[in-house]
Structure formats: structure tokens, C-alpha cells
Amino acid sequence: LKTYLECYPCFFRQAVEASRLTGLDDKSTRQILIEIGKTLENFPLDANPPEMAVTIHRLVKEKAGISDPYRRQKQESTEMALKILPDIRKNLSMADDPLLMAVQFSVAGNIIDFGVKKADTFEEDITKLIHMEERIIEEEEDRFFQYDAFRESLENAREIIYLGDNAGETVFDRLLIDEIHTRNPDVNIIYAVRGTPIINDAVMEDAHQAGLQSSAQLISSGTDGPGTLLDRCSEAFLEKFYNADMIISKGQGNYESLSGTSYPIFFLLIAKCPVVANHVGCRKGDFLLLDNKTQK
Amino acid sequence: LKTYLECYPCFFRQAVEASRLTGLDDKSTRQILIEIGKTLENFPLDANPPEMAVTIHRLVKEKAGISDPYRRQKQESTEMALKILPDIRKNLSMADDPLLMAVQFSVAGNIIDFGVKKADTFEEDITKLIHMEERIIEEEEDRFFQYDAFRESLENAREIIYLGDNAGETVFDRLLIDEIHTRNPDVNIIYAVRGTPIINDAVMEDAHQAGLQSSAQLISSGTDGPGTLLDRCSEAFLEKFYNADMIISKGQGNYESLSGTSYPIFFLLIAKCPVVANHVGCRKGDFLLLDNKTQK
Numbered sequence: 349l350k351t352y353l354e355c356y357p358c359f360f361r362q363a364v365e366a367s368r369l370t371g372l373d374d375k376s377t378r379q380i381l382i383e384i385g386k387t388l389e390n391f392p393l394d395a396n397p398p399e400m401a402v403t404i405h406r407l408v409k410e411k412a413g414i415s416d417p418y419r420r421q422k423q424e425s426t427e428m429a430l431k432i433l434p435d436i437r438k439n440l441s442m443a444d445d446p447l448l449m450a451v452q453f454s455v456a457g458n459i460i461d462f463g464v465k466k467a468d469t470f471e472e473d474i475t476k477l478i479h480m481e482e483r484i485i486e487e488e489e490d491r492f493f494q495y496d497a498f499r500e501s502l503e504n505a506r507e508i509i510y511l512g513d514n515a516g517e518t519v520f521d522r523l524l525i526d527e528i529h530t531r532n533p534d535v536n537i538i539y540a541v542r543g544t545p546i547i548n549d550a551v552m553e554d555a556h557q558a559g560l561q562s563s564a565q566l567i568s569s570g571t572d573g574p575g576t577l578l579d580r581c582s583e584a585f586l587e588k589f590y591n592a593d594m595i596i597s598k599g600q601g602n603y604e605s606l607s608g609t610s611y612p613i614f615f616l617l618i619a620k621c622p623v624v625a626n627h628v629g630c631r632k633g634d635f636l637l638l639d640n641k642t643q644k
Numbered sequence: 645l646k647t648y649l650e651c652y653p654c655f656f657r658q659a660v661e662a663s664r665l666t667g668l669d670d671k672s673t674r675q676i677l678i679e680i681g682k683t684l685e686n687f688p689l690d691a692n693p694p695e696m697a698v699t700i701h702r703l704v705k706e707k708a709g710i711s712d713p714y715r716r717q718k719q720e721s722t723e724m725a726l727k728i729l730p731d732i733r734k735n736l737s738m739a740d741d742p743l744l745m746a747v748q749f750s751v752a753g754n755i756i757d758f759g760v761k762k763a764d765t766f767e768e769d770i771t772k773l774i775h776m777e778e779r780i781i782e783e784e785e786d787r788f789f790q791y792d793a794f795r796e797s798l799e800n801a802r803e804i805i806y807l808g809d810n811a812g813e814t815v816f817d818r819l820l821i822d823e824i825h826t827r828n829p830d831v832n833i834i835y836a837v838r839g840t841p842i843i844n845d846a847v848m849e850d851a852h853q854a855g856l857q858s859s860a861q862l863i864s865s866g867t868d869g870p871g872t873l874l875d876r877c878s879e880a881f882l883e884k885f886y887n888a889d890m891i892i893s894k895g896q897g898n899y900e901s902l903s904g905t906s907y908p909i910f911f912l913l914i915a916k917c918p919v920v921a922n923h924v925g926c927r928k929g930d931f932l933l934l935d936n937k938t939q940k
Contacts, residue, residue, distance in 0.1 A: 353670060356656045356677050357653040358653070359656075360653040360656055361653040363652075374649060374689060381652050381684055382685045385680070385681030385683075386682065386685075388677055388678045389682075393671075393674055
């Protein structure tokens, strides 16, 4: 996904919110905004938005002298998600199609995101999530929720790369991974986290807190951006990525950095911003399961 | 009102929207955003937001080679407001307190604003406005709607400067001016418009279309910003401004540029953005009638 003009205001909004979160004062935050203003020139429209996010959050982290400003928020997100995990497992055990429900919960888990939305709505989001079951269960197979293709691809997969997104969401990813293993015990699933803390995206520590090590092999993508920026990933990760039969990509950041490629990806995300919704052709807030093969 | 950090994203949003409206392509718009990025450094936090708007809209106008990009929108706004004028006059003629109702309609008319909101909601806004009568009539005297002080000030006024804001809103201003003249035929009212087209703010031509010349003496403030930036106003205007017994200031732009001064101003506006609402201490969307004497 290229950068749309509508992304520019959002860059500055993210910078202001991240600065406030780290406790930076107005003077320092203004300096960051000025720096971002100066870098716009070096940022072409065909770059994708997570690349700009790298610059924004690097500036905030440097200025604040904090390497992981969202650490506490990430820990809380994971704790809260773990707390509701037993309830969700119970729902899954009674579902007609547990895989479908696990997919839907995994997409719903993508609601936890401090990059797109303000950071103070987490509790509200989680409450929504718990009550969302009925709504998401009604989602039907259509061009924005290509579940049949996803299920079919899973049946033939031997090695899956699962690209994680936000901390907390990781717990719901674990559920989906367990469900995939139940159906296909031989498949090897590699769960990739970011290499460097960026916004509330999960790094290795966050994946461990979610217990993912007991469900999948964990790897760092090596990237410092809130997405899978292939030219910023480690060679070790890229080798796995290029050789996977199937790639499950969570969230907008991974979608923004990988849409338009030809890898065997299924994108699971909530279309959180108008730019992504317009690009996909769906409504903002839609739950998406997109087979990359069928995408423009 | 100083510039808050939250204003920065809004600067870029305004630039994108104004560029699109003038039909500029992505490449030219990106150039404008880059230019704005570079000027952030010269724009201190104690400047007020309309000053930045001057830069933004100057860049758009220059790039597009159009001196008044919102001209058609302004004409349509005024036409639509004129169309509902007879209905509103009928309501006024039956009101218990016609002055109060005229004030409320004048504030409600401030809903017409292409600076704060997207430009495509005008019809919806006007429809809301027509159905708003009951709601606004329920507004009670409180610290955000200081009607008693306003009425009292009017009784003693000999010369009033009325600072206009947006085209279309002008029609509702005319109603209020007529109502003031009904109560106090001797008062001289001078209606000020912007000196240069900026967003959809009314210039002389727009005031004429609204018929204001039959209700008030018209004057250009001489400013090129979407507010009353005193250091950018003409001397002729400033002489009137400084000598007025009472100043009626419409809209956010005038509020942003004049709040914090000690002139005998009543601010009539809708608090359209979270920054202004926070500054005033009210909720976003509130109808305000603020006596400058009582403001911080």
C-alpha cells in the first residue's frame, strides 16, 4: 500500500500521541513535529506508511530516552487478553466451526492497536470484543472474508509463517494457532514478532507473555517498523518467509507493507482507517480475511 | 488561543482537503505538504492557528493558480441560507424572545465551515440547522451562553463591530443585525469581512450576496487569515475596531485570534474542534456565547 495524502495528518497525530504517552513536554514534541516536517521531502508517495512510522517513533523514542514507550500498555493488553482467554476457549469448544470462530477472534483481536487509535480505549475495546462474538459469527463468506480459500490453504500447508501484530492480539493468535494444530498436527507454524519495539507491536518478550512459545516456533522478523518491511528484515527471517507455503499476516501494518506483493498471504485485519478501507474497497471497521491471490 | 500540538495534524488535513478541492494532483499536493512541513519551524506555539492557515491556504492557492478556491461553495452556501431565510424569519416573528432566537440562529449558522470539517456535508448541516430550532431554544443561560450580559451590552452600545466568519453564515448574521436594529434603531453596526479569500470565509462579495449591505455598514478587515489577526488588519479597520463599544465576533477563527485580548467582545461560535472545546472548557459541538470580560 502506498502512502496516500490522507496519511500525512495521521503521521503528525501519531507523533503527538506517542510524545504525550512518553511524557514529553510541548517544546520537545514540537521539535519532533518539526523534524518530521523536514523528513517529508525524503519520503516518496510510493513508500508505505509503516516506513514513515519508523521515523516518527524513532524520533519520539530518542527524544524521550525510552526504548519501548508502550511497554506497560503492551503488558496490560496481554494480561487483559489472557484473562478472557478461558471464556473464549469455552466458546470455541461449543462452536459449529471452531476454526472459523478462531479466525474471527483473531481478527477481532486486531482491535487492540495504539497506532491507529488513541491509547485510552483499551478496556472499551476489550469489552466490545467479548460481546462481539455474535456479530462476527454472522459474517458471511464474501470477497472480504475469504474463509473457504483460507481453510483450503491450511489443509495443504506444511510450513506457515504467522506475522504477528500487536501485543494482546497475540493471545488471540495463539488460539488460532492451536486450532490450526488441532486440525493439522503436522504443520509447522513460525510466529514472527518485530525486531525492535515500535508502538504496541509485539516483540519477543510480548509473545512470551502471551504464551506463544508453547504453540509455535518464535522468530523475530528483525524489522524496526510496525509492519513487515522486507528490506528491513533479517536474512534468517527472510529465508523462512520466502520458503513458507502459507503466510498469515495480522493487522494493518503488515497489510500496508505486503499488499501488492505476490506471496501466498492471507491478510487478517480490521480495516481501521479510511485509507486502508478505501484501498480494499470495504467500509472502515470491517473484519477482513483477504486471500492475496485475489487482491489487486 | 495559542497553537496546541493537536493543531498540527489538522494543518495537514486542511492542506490535503483544500488541495483536493482545487483539483490539485497528488504530486502537487505532496509538494504543498512538504512546504508546510518546512515552515513548522518558523511557527511558534504562541502563534494562533489562523496564522498557520494563512500559509497553508496561500500555498494551495499559489499552486493551483486560483485566488478563491471556495468561491462556488461560498455562493452555494449563501444561496441555500437565503432559501431558508423566510422560514426562519417566520419563526422569529413568533418567538417569545426574538433576540435570543436570532442569537441562536446566528451561532447555529456557524455550522457552515469548510476549514474545520469536510466540505461535502453542507446540505446535511443546513438540514440539521433547520431542525435545530427546538434544541437551541432549550439552551439555558450558563457560563457558556452569557445571553443576559450580551443583551445588556447591546442596550448601551452606540457602535458595534460585527466580525463575520463564513459565507452563508452571513445570512444568519443579517437576521441578528436586523433584530438588534429593531430593539435599538440608533446603534451603528459595522460588519467586517476578510480582506482576501481564505477557505470559505466571507469577503465583500459574499456579504453582498447575503444582502448585508441593507442591514449594516460593510468593511473589510484587510486580513488575509481566517480570523481577525490584528497585526494583519488595515488601519481603517483597526480604527473602527478599537473605538467600538461592543464587538460581536463570529466563529472559531475570530475566537482563536482574539481570545486572550481585553476588547469588549462577545464570541458567538460553535466549538467545532476538540482543541477549542478544551480551551473553553466546554464539549465539542457546544453553542457558545462568551463574554470576553469573563474569559481567562
